[in-house]
Amino acid sequence: MKLKEFAKQLGLSPTTVSRALSGYPEVSEKTRKRVAEEAVRLGYRPNINAVRLVTGRAGAIGVVMGRNEFQFCEFMSGMAERLDSEDIDILVSPVAVQDTKAEIQLYSRLATSGRVDAVIVHSPKPNDERILLLHKLGIPFLVHGRSETNVPHAWLDIDNEGAIRRATSHLLDLGHRRIALINGRDGLTFTLHRDKGYREALEQRGIPFDPRLVAHGQFTDEIGFRFARSLLEQSPRPTAFVAGSMMTALGVYRAVRSLDLVVGRDISVIAHDDVFPYLTADNMAPSLSTSRSSLRAAGARLADLTLQLLAGRPASEIHELWPVELILRESTGPAAEAAQ
Amino acid sequence: MKLKEFAKQLGLSPTTVSRALSGYPEVSEKTRKRVAEEAVRLGYRPNINAVRLVTGRAGAIGVVMGRNEFQFCEFMSGMAERLDSEDIDILVSPVAVQDTKAEIQLYSRLATSGRVDAVIVHSPKPNDERILLLHKLGIPFLVHGRSETNVPHAWLDIDNEGAIRRATSHLLDLGHRRIALINGRDGLTFTLHRDKGYREALEQRGIPFDPRLVAHGQFTDEIGFRFARSLLEQSPRPTAFVAGSMMTALGVYRAVRSLDLVVGRDISVIAHDDVFPYLTADNMAPSLSTSRSSLRAAGARLADLTLQLLAGRPASEIHELWPVELILRESTGPAAEAAQ
DNA sequence: ATCATGAACCAAATCGTTTTAAATTCCTGT
DNA sequence: ACAGGAATTTAAAACGATTTGGTTCATGAT
Secondary structure (H helix, E strand, O other): OOOOHHHHOEEEOHHHHHHHOOOOOOOOOOHHHHHHHHHHHHOOOOOOHHHHHHHOOOOEEEEEEEEOOHHHHHHHHHHHHHHHOOOOOOOOOOOEEOOOHHHHHHHHHHHOOOOEEEEEEEEEOOHHHHHHHHHHHOEEEEEEEEOOOOOOOOEEEHHHHHHHHHHHHHHOOOOOOOEEEEEEOOOOHHHHHHHHHHHOOOOOOOOOHHHHHHOOOOHHHHHHHHHHHHHHHOOOOOOOEEEEOOOHHEEEEEEEEHHOHHHOOEEEEEEEEEEEEEEEEOOOOOOOEEEEEOHHHHHHHHHHHHHHOOOOOOHHHHHOOOOOOOOOOOOOOOOOOHHO | OOOOHHHHHHHOOOOHHHHHHHOOOOOOHHHHHHHHHHHHOOOOOOOOHHHHHHHHOOOOEEEEOOOOOOOOHHHHHHHHHHHHOOEEEEEEEEEEOOHHHHHHHHHHHHHHHOOOOOOEEOOOOOOOOOHHHHHHOOEEEEEEEEOOOOOOOOOEEEEEHHHHHHHHHHHOOOOOOEEEEEEOOOOHHHHHHHHHHHHOOOOOOOOOOOHHHHEEEOOOOOHHHHHHHHHHHOOOOEEEEEOOOOOHHHHHHHHHHHHOOOOOOEEEEEEEOHHHHHHHHHHOOOOOEEEOOHHHHHHHHHHHHHHHHHHOOOOOOOOEEEEEEEEOOOOOOOHHHHHO
């Protein structure tokens, strides 16, 4: 059913019908109601591609998904939750992690293709090429994380620095002195922030920073296992780990157990938890102390902010920094004297 | 830059330019080459929304993502890999798991919105409402999994029955007699197939089926832990588990350890592995025996089949059943006599 | 009686392509 | 030199909405 035909059945012009459905003021309340009712009854819905052509809007938000990122789904769920009521789609493009060139190209294509009204940028670097590119191309975009590029941009981030500072401080309070940090991929802002939080906590107690206690890499259980295992075989070994994600923590648990040590007694572990429905900190054995932040909520909020940005709110006004809770469970305990 | 302007610069008509770019035969090779080169040089690209309007194609494939499904990302990565070279997007809509009504509504909206050319259906039931709906609405769709609805439809599935039959048989070969099965959500085809494979293996050895040894549920570590733990506390306890996924297996491992038993010695475990880059069977401790099938490959192939379907290949011709490898690692061993 | 005002509606132009149907150019064989 | 047909190219009509710039008709003021 096309607009023309639908309008004729109503005895109205296409103009009036279109306006009635889009909520313009110059249509009488009576007519508007009738149009709305008949649209439902006769099943009329505007052809979305015609609308897109004439309005120039795409009705979609673009998200680039790195391979190997199990966090992604949770974030997307949040976005979608918020966009459910709007008439806006999520368009997903995947890219190989760490292939910067391909990634830049992808963003460029996405931005100029006209298929999306806005783009989400994940895991930015302090001087992120993608941000410069999107700014140059003039397409609205939101950054999930922070960057120090000097172009104005909207962002939403969690307080990574504070989270790791508090986690580290807590371990120090418990008497730990050799605390290892398993951080994210090198060069990313959140990795640097976490590093900073870690160092600050050490500095506050006058404990020297030892670069051998810090590793960088993707959030896989393998990275967690390998690094934890190699550190635990050394002497003196660390008595505590701050892990970057749930997966990394799984690897650390495995390493600890493989050496017949016990998490929570011999070795303390705190991890950052993005809150997954299928793998929870409470369910690990022993239950895992975490700095906790909901990726789903971040996704929902970022979708919301995107709508605001598209509605005209200036990007330079859109900045949100979310605090992170520290939740203590069984995986943290006083430093074992024996291990010192 | 619009087509009209671009054509004028080339001294050609819009028609010829459009045809040259779309690869029609009635354009001379010389002209085609010139058009292609100039398009790159001047940066002309057809307005995608105009193309969509006039061709009636959406240039996108719709995927509905259930919440809580960590498998989803891997599948999507595969799809995207295949679609990278095509000019086709992936449009993701999320829905709450187990809210059938909302899900049906979502599929209906997706199919009639004109935003996608085809839809992917995941985890079907033997008599799946979504399949009937999409067939009725006349939109092309592909099923990831199998269904017994009598409408013709394209599908790709792995041999769940064979996988679990072989896993169970292998455990029987090792002398296990009380083998527990942690299956997927009740009512789904793949769950039924796995159940069938399990029963067949038992039947072959004349071992009676005991419903108390089978559980159903989502693929979370919690389900794995709870069920395994409650079974292991009984007497006689099972000596082996067949787990539905990596997450479930994590839960089983945890349950086994929590009772001071050892996986691979006291209790054998085989799980189905969809192959995740961030959590691998080799990296578990002990390494996990799995029936293995790549979700990513399935995604890529399903994207490929979707393109074929859209190109006119009849749905009734598109059926693929993939075999599943059984890979033995440390988590399986002979049944411990003591436990009998 | 006339005119300005505003509410409600409408005709036609527009968005930027693809595609149909027709026109032109270029060969080839007689 | 020219008909006939193949090979190229083109003008104009879609596609289905939104939006610009009216028109109509009542109402109340002058």
